[in-house]
Amino acid sequence: MPSLMEGGTWELFSDSILYPKEASKYKWAEGEILDVSGHTRNCNSLQFAPNGALLATGGDDKSARLFNTTDWRCTQKFDQGDGVVQLCWNPTGSTSLATLAADKVLRFWDVRWVSFLAALLLLLKGLVRSQKAVWQLKVSHEYINIAWTPDGATVAVGSSVGKDETGGVKDSVSLVDVATRKVSKKLKFSYEVNEFVWAPNSAHLLLTTEHGTVEVLSTDGEAYTMRAHTDDCYCLAIDAPAGRLAVGSKDSIVSIWDLPNLACIKTNARHITPVRCVAFSRDAEFLASSAYDPGIDIAETETGDLAYKLEAPCAMNSLAWHPSSLLLAYALDTKAGSTGTATAPAPAPDTTFIKLFKVPPPQ
Template sequence: MEEEIVPFRNLCSREYRGHEKKVHSVAWNCNGTKLASGSVDCTARVWHIEPHGYGAVKCVELAGHRGSVDELCWDPKHADLVATASIDKTVRLWDARTRKCAQQAELSGLNINIAYRPDGTHIAVGNSDNELTILDVRRFKPIHKRKFNYEVNEIAWNTESNIFFLTTENGTVEVLSYPSLRPLDILMAHTDDCYCITIDPCGRYFAVGSADSLVSLWDISEMLCVRTFTKIEWVLLEVPYHNINFNHLYHTGEYLACGSQDCFIDISNVQTGRTVHQIPCRDAMDSVKWNPKSDLLAYAEEDNHNLTGEGIFRIFGFKSAG
């Protein structure tokens, strides 16, 4: 009888240290060769990660922000350009080869969200005052600004770059046309805050994580919910989801990684909704991101149990020594 193939069995996590304080966010570049991390220590770092996970790890520091680097994202068309959003009210575009800030924009609030348009032309930034700013990458100047009178959490474009999504405290996902930002739909997605959103690399689905302990999967063409991911104990404990991400290997989006206040990351099969693996963690999750070219999953925890105070992130997907 053939042995059943269990996804992610015999794989392990490796730890990476370098920041002086907690790591808030992690993100891979478009070809999967570099990982950027943003930290409370006011810096970002770019790491050269070997697929096998062995050998000396090289990293460079991107210094200049005067506040915590809460979010970052890579140019989807350029493997060496990374944008950082900081609570110092600036957004910066860095060239990882020179460690220099190539562009900088002074905005009006504490920046907590950032997303690149898939065609690489625009960057969306959300701040703690619920203001959305769209920057033209070439001139690095705002071309749209919109203030909301309710909490807006995460932001994202579809893969064709013509639809823009916002998750809100009202349990809704707002769907806007782009570039006009004209409202197309308001999806009543959850019974509590919608915290996060991620787009399937094939452009078929998007997933939404909520404070109601559910993750919902939506068909983009129909704007209909096709599945929810949950566990009974999570519903009872009302554990919110703060981070979700589709895998990108072979551009299938076959698996969805979900990070919450629970001390593990759940990896589910998108088509069945079933858990295929859980990664044990010590704390709640701040950021989870799949590599675009391999099944390596980078994640940063709140790290309340880290006694050294040094900023740590981990990458899951390496073969165990045994």
């Protein structure tokens, strides 16, 4: 075939030339940013209840809180022995919450009110109900993460061991049986394990590691290694109905995977610092990610293209989408400066640590 200089013709490699991308049906620029007030110090973790009626948050002020998603008022407060590191809901309902605190205690809470009359009285008085944990479990190592199985039977708890006496164990994951309230199994690792999630079958645990891999471990002992990134994998999110997995790495890249086949289908390389948080929206239509650089990247999951860049003054500690609407909750890391790495001055007393980004529904 003659070259273009010799009178040849172009060969069409992409139909994007003929079919340009359509404009988004969502008006991102018209999105509303709301403040959620309650915590007096940094919020480290947040998550919507499965039914979307409540937003659970945990912070350095030694409390976990529940906010009603109709008016964003704090309705319940769960006092902890130290700052809350992580929290998660029981996926089978919206009445059970688990929290991890820096005092090395795993606590389980029943978020139901004692009675409608008591709830009404407290609301009329403008008070926040504080209650005690249903049960708790203490260990000797620092907690780093938590994940509840989709069937509600087991909670996985990650601990940073450092190095044991033999020098062979660095991190561990304890599987807590919710029915017996005891640790049923303990997984030990000679390398760093970061965030993890359960697969839809409740039998496989997917863990990010310092080796740039995602380890897929089954409760019966089988294992599979996904070689995902060129540097430490820090965070991941799963959307079972859509069959998607997202992984964020120290190499500043977010990878999107086809979950059934464990095959990478897209990557997002728009971040310039290590990725800290990833979260899928309803039906995995969008993927929000944040790094040590300020702001939030919202990508179209199927294409990886940028849908919207949400500006923010600093990095994020946690991201969570509402289960049924295009509403993103995010926790600001006020300890970080504008670059995401420098230490910032102590926040002002009126600082809002949690914000919401509410996108108008398509016309």
